[in-house]
Structure formats: structure tokens, C-alpha cells
Amino acid sequence: MIHRSSPTRRAFLKTAAAASSAIALPIYIPSRVLGRDGATGPNDQIVIGFIGTGGRARQLMDQVPEGGRIVAIADCFPERLAETLDQKKQPWNAYHDYREMFDKEKLDAVVVATPDHGRTLPCMRAMQAGLDVYAEKPLTAYVREGRVLVDAARKLGRVFQVGSQQRSMEINDFCCALVRDGKLGKLKKVLGVNYTGPNEMQTFAAEPIPEGGDWDVWCGPTELRPYNGALRFGWMGWRDYSGGEMTNWGAHGIDQIQCALGKSQTGPVELWPVTPGPNGKVAMKYDDGVEVSFELENTGPMGGGIFVGEDCKMEINRNKFATNPPDFVKDAPAPAVQAKWEGDGWIARPHIQNWLDCIRTRELPNADVEIGHRSISVCHLLNIARQTGRRLKWDPVAETFPDDAEASQLLERPRRKGYELPVV
Numbered sequence: 001m002i003h004r005s006s007p008t009r010r011a012f013l014k015t016a017a018a019a020s021s022a023i024a025l026p027i028y029i030p031s032r033v034l035g036r037d038g039a040t041g042p043n044d045q046i047v048i049g050f051i052g053t054g055g056r057a058r059q060l061m062d063q064v065p066e067g068g069r070i071v072a073i074a075d076c077f078p079e080r081l082a083e084t085l086d087q088k089k090q091p092w093n094a095y096h097d098y099r100e101m102f103d104k105e106k107l108d109a110v111v112v113a114t115p116d117h118g119r120t121l122p123c124m125r126a127m128q129a130g131l132d133v134y135a136e137k138p139l140t141a142y143v144r145e146g147r148v149l150v151d152a153a154r155k156l157g158r159v160f161q162v163g164s165q166q167r168s169m170e171i172n173d174f175c176c177a178l179v180r181d182g183k184l185g186k187l188k189k190v191l192g193v194n195y196t197g198p199n200e201m202q203t204f205a206a207e208p209i210p211e212g213g214d215w216d217v218w219c220g221p222t223e224l225r226p227y228n229g230a231l232r233f234g235w236m237g238w239r240d241y242s243g244g245e246m247t248n249w250g251a252h253g254i255d256q257i258q259c260a261l262g263k264s265q266t267g268p269v270e271l272w273p274v275t276p277g278p279n280g281k282v283a284m285k286y287d288d289g290v291e292v293s294f295e296l297e298n299t300g301p302m303g304g305g306i307f308v309g310e311d312c313k314m315e316i317n318r319n320k321f322a323t324n325p326p327d328f329v330k331d332a333p334a335p336a337v338q339a340k341w342e343g344d345g346w347i348a349r350p351h352i353q354n355w356l357d358c359i360r361t362r363e364l365p366n367a368d369v370e371i372g373h374r375s376i377s378v379c380h381l382l383n384i385a386r387q388t389g390r391r392l393k394w395d396p397v398a399e400t401f402p403d404d405a406e407a408s409q410l411l412e413r414p415r416r417k418g419y420e421l422p423v424v
Contacts, residue, residue, distance in 0.1 A: 045069040046108045046356055049131075051098045051122045053084040056136055057113035059345035060163075060352070061088060064111075067356045072105045074098035076214040096214065098122055102129045109159075109359060112136065117241040118220040120145040123160075124422055127152050132159040132359050134352065138247040139372040143380045144412040145421070146373030147399060152424040153369045159358045161365040162372030164255050165351035166303060166318055169341055170333045172256060175316045178329070179260035184309025190261070190292040191308070193253055193300040196279045197383050198244035199237050204228035221415035247379045249302045254382075255367075255375035256304040256316055257292055264371050267399075268292075271381050272391035282382045287396075294382065384410045 046068045050057055053075040061084075064070055074095040075081050081094040095101040098110075102125070109132040112122050116138055123135050133153075139162050140146045153160040166172045178184060206226035209215050215227045222240045225231065235241035236248060243250075258264050268284035274295065275281045283293045296306070303318030313324040319341045323329055341347045351366065358365040377399070385392055388407050394400075401407040415421065 046359055047071055047106060049074065049098070049101050049105055049107045049110045050113065051075075051101075051110055051126075052113040052115075052136075053080045054113065054115075056346075057111070058084060058087065060111055060113060060134075060136075060348060062345065063347065063349040063352060065349055065353045065356060067353065068109075071107070072101050074101045076217040077210060078212040079210055096212075097217075099125065102126070102131070107131055109133065109355075113163075115218075115235045115241055116243070116247065117141045117222050117235070118218065120149060121220065121419060121421060123149055124152055124424075127156045127158045127160070128422060128424065130156075132355075133369075134161045134163065134355050135369075135372070136163040137251040137372065138243065138376045138379065139251075139369070140376055140380075141242065142411065142413050143377050143399065146369075146377055148421055150370050150373050155424050157362075159355065159362065159365060160369035161351070161355035161358070162367040162369060163348060163351070164252060164367040164372060164375065165341075165346070165348040166252055166256060167259070167367040167371065168351040168354050169319050170337045171319055171321065172259075172304070172316065174333055175314065175321045176256060176260040179307045179309075179314065179316075180262045183312075184307060184314055185311035187290060187307060187309050189306075189308040190257065190290060191296055191300070191306040192257055192292055192294040193249070193296045193302055193305075194279070194281050194294050195246040195248075195250040195253070195379075196244050197246050197386055198239040198242055198278075200278075201238055201240050204230055219416070221413070221419040224416065243379055243383050246383050247376060250379040250382075251376050252303045252318065253301065253305060254378050255371070258371075258375050258378065260305070260307060260316065261286065261290060261292075263374075265374060267374055267378055267394065267396035268381070269394055269396065270391065271385040271394060273385050273389055276389060278386055280386055282385050284378070284382065284385075380411075 048064065048068050048070050050061060050070060050073040053073050061070060070092060072093040072095060073081060073084060076096060078096060085092065085094060093105065110126045111134045112119055113136045114122065119135060120140055123133050126133050205228060207228050209227045216224060218232065237244065263286060269287045271282065271284040273280050274283050281295045283291060285291045301315050301317035304316035306315045312328045315322045319338050340350060354366050381394060384407055387410060392404060392407050393402055395402055
């Protein structure tokens with residue numbers, strides 16, 4: 001496991017441990033993970049199922065370390081299952097309904113890599129089934145989903161890793177700690193990328209549903225619209241299904257800003273549009289007065305931000321950084337450490353390894369569900385600032401817009417009957 005230096009994470013571990021002790025809830029941990037009742041012991045593989053078999057899911061399948069073993073996959077479109085089995089050449093069992101996979105397979109954990117709008121419900125059901133979860137980012141489609149996931153993970157004692165793999169990258173951890181510990185001097189400015197938002201929904205012509213496909217399940221909690229390939233494969237561009245690039249790349253870049261500013265367990269207190277429109281520039285402020293302006297265009301660090309201190313300017317991006325003056329950093333991790341994160345498919349193997357390690361130890365993983373919820377909440381809030389077109393006050397403790405009923409309505413979305421979130 002990667003040992004991290006963040007004081008906020010250490011403090012949160014203590015808080016979570018104390019809360020767990022006080023609640024004294026029973027926690028289900030599979031015997032083969034802990035080596036009890038005749039199982040082969042903690043060196044045995046953790047048995048994993050996959051929910052969703054799209055492009056990112058298939059990348060992650062190739063990156064599961066030896067400590068994990070995939071035995072089954074689930075997808076509501078059978079042609080995706082067939083394509084995956086043909087591509088991977090593995091004897092995995094395939095299921096049309098992931099709940100059947102839960103019933104029939106002796107799983108320890110699941111990887112949930114569905115589209116954004118369909119991610120929270122299977123995560124909830126997996127935790128209720130006693131499984132630990134690795135959920136791709138962005139964690140949620142709207143703010144309230146995230147708090148539901150965090151509360152469920154804590155009450156059920158599940159290890160829940162969000163696929164924000166930069167939280168496990170040594171160079172990113174090192175750079176964020178430099179900023180957080182004040183090594184750049186007093187911060188004068190923080191800049192982020194002006195990530196674009198989603199498009200408003202429009203009417204699409206009905207097309208034939210691929211044979212055997214369950215379009216109702218794919219639509220999940222959203223409105224049941226006629227099938228159209230532009231929705232199924234272009235879902236990231238539409239508000240009902242995603243927050244656009246603000247929640248796609250923003251889930252990485254804003255997460256790094258949160259980490260570097262020591263705000264992983266909280267959020268801003270004020271947000272506002274700088275320029276008008278659905279893709280306008282936005283800004284926010286934390287309770288300590290630090291402001292972040294999302295104004296960088298295509299040349300900005302999509303996976304991080306720029307931190308301008310009195311002594312140094314640092315740009316943090318995915319698995320790399322740059323400073324002015326250039327020789328400001330003397331003891332960065334060796335290039336060989338960075339190399340393991342390079343390659344095809346947005347490497348996540350060490351991040352998955354951290355998850356597997358924590359399944360055994362029951363510690364919080366590097367991108368714990370609370371961290372993932374807080375970071376993606378900021379993305380959602382910035383999109384809401386664009387939608388409302390005005391300055392918004394935010395209470396990061398209560399997670400509400402005080403005295404703003406219109407903005408508060410955007411924190412939650414109606415869920416279609418049959419796809420309500422279960423109560424834990």
C-alpha cells in the first residue's frame with residue numbers, strides 16, 4: 001500500500017475509526033480475504049465482478065493485479081458482453097443483470113464502470129450485498145447521490161475506492177503536499193481549466209434497440225426516452241446523464257486542487273460565474289479566503305491546476321509537474337516511479353492495488369468515497385453556478401445552499417420508479 005503524508009487523511013482515518021467503534025455495526029468481510037474458517041489465507045486472490053463492459057471497463061480489466069481475480073462480468077447489452085469475452089479470451093461468466101451475478105457468484109468485490117447516471121444504484125446494491133466497491137469517476141450524476149454513497153459505505157463498513165487514480169500517483173501526492181505544506185510560499189493565485197459543461201437534452205429520433213438490449217435498465221433513474229445511438233454512446237454530452245467535461249476531466253483536475261489545498265474533506269463556501277453561458281468561466285472561494293479561478297482554456301493542465309506562490313509557480317498535471325523557477329524542486333520521486341503510470345489505457349493498476357490492499361486491511365483507500373464525493377461535488381456546484389447565472393453561497397458541512405431554494409433543487413434529481421436508491 002502507498003503510505004501517504006496528508007495530515008487531513010490521517011485525521012480522517014482517526015475520525016472514521018472512532019465513529020466505527022462508536023456505532024459498533026457488524027461488518028461483513030469474506031473469509032477468503034481474512035483467512036478464516038479454513039480459507040487459504042490473506043494471500044489468496046480477491047474475487048471480483050465487473051458491472052459495465054464499455055471502453056474504460058475493458059481497460060481496467062487488463063489492470064487488475066495478481067491479488068485480484070475477475071470471475072464474472074455484467075452488462076445490460078448482450079453484444080457488449082460477447083465483445084468483451086471475445087476480446088479478453090477469459091472464462092468469465094456473463095450476466096445480463098448484475099443482481100443475478102451477486103446471487104450466483106461468490107464475489108468479494110465489484111468494479112462499477114457504468115455511465116455516470118447509472119453508477120450509484122449498483123454501488124449501493126453491491127454494498128448491501130456485502131461487497132467492497134471500486135467505482136469509476138465521476139462518482140455521481142448529482143450531489144445528493146454522493147452523500148448517500150458515503151453514508152452507506154460507513155454504515156455497512158465497505159471499502160470504497162473511487163477511480164481517481166492520481167490520488168495514488170507518487171508525483172501527484174508529492175506535489176500536492178508541497179502546495180499544502182506551504183513550500184511555494186503564500187498562495188497568490190490558483191488557476192484551473194475552464195471545463196465545458198453538458199448540453200441540454202434534445203429530442204432524438206427512435207432507432208431499433210439492439211437485439212437483447214435492455215434500454216430501460218440503461219436509462220435507469222432518468223427519463224425513458226426512445227433508443228438512439230447518440231444517447232447510448234454519446235451520453236457524456238447530455239445533462240441527464242453527465243456533467244460534461246466538468247465532471248469528466250474535472251473529476252481529476254478539481255480533485256487535485258482539493259488535495260493540494262488541503263480541502264479533501266470539505267468544499268468551497270462560495271461559487272460564481274465569471275462569464276455568462278453554459279460553458280462560461282467560473283470561480284470559487286474556500287473558507288480560508290483562497291480563491292480558484294477556472295479560466296484556463298485548451299492549454300491548461302486537464303488533470304490538475306496552477307498554483308502561484310510567493311516563492312514558486314507550480315503546474316500540477318497527471319503524473320508530471322513544472323515549476324518556475326525550473327530548479328525549485330530538489331527531491332521529487334525518481335523517474336522510474338513515474339514510469340509505472342505510463343502506457344496505454346490511462347493506467348490504474350497501482351490504484352487498484354491500493355484498493356485490494358485496503359480490502360485486506362480494512363483501511364481507507366487513497367481515493368476513499370468521501371474524497372470522491374467531495375471532489376465531484378465541486379464539479380456539480382460549478383455547473384450549478386453556470387445554470388443559475390449568479391453568485392451562490394455554499395455550506396460544505398450541511399451540503400446545502402443556504403436560503404436558495406432554486407439552487408438547492410439542482411442538488412438532487414427525480415428518479416424513475418423502480419430505480420430509487422435503497423435505504424440503508
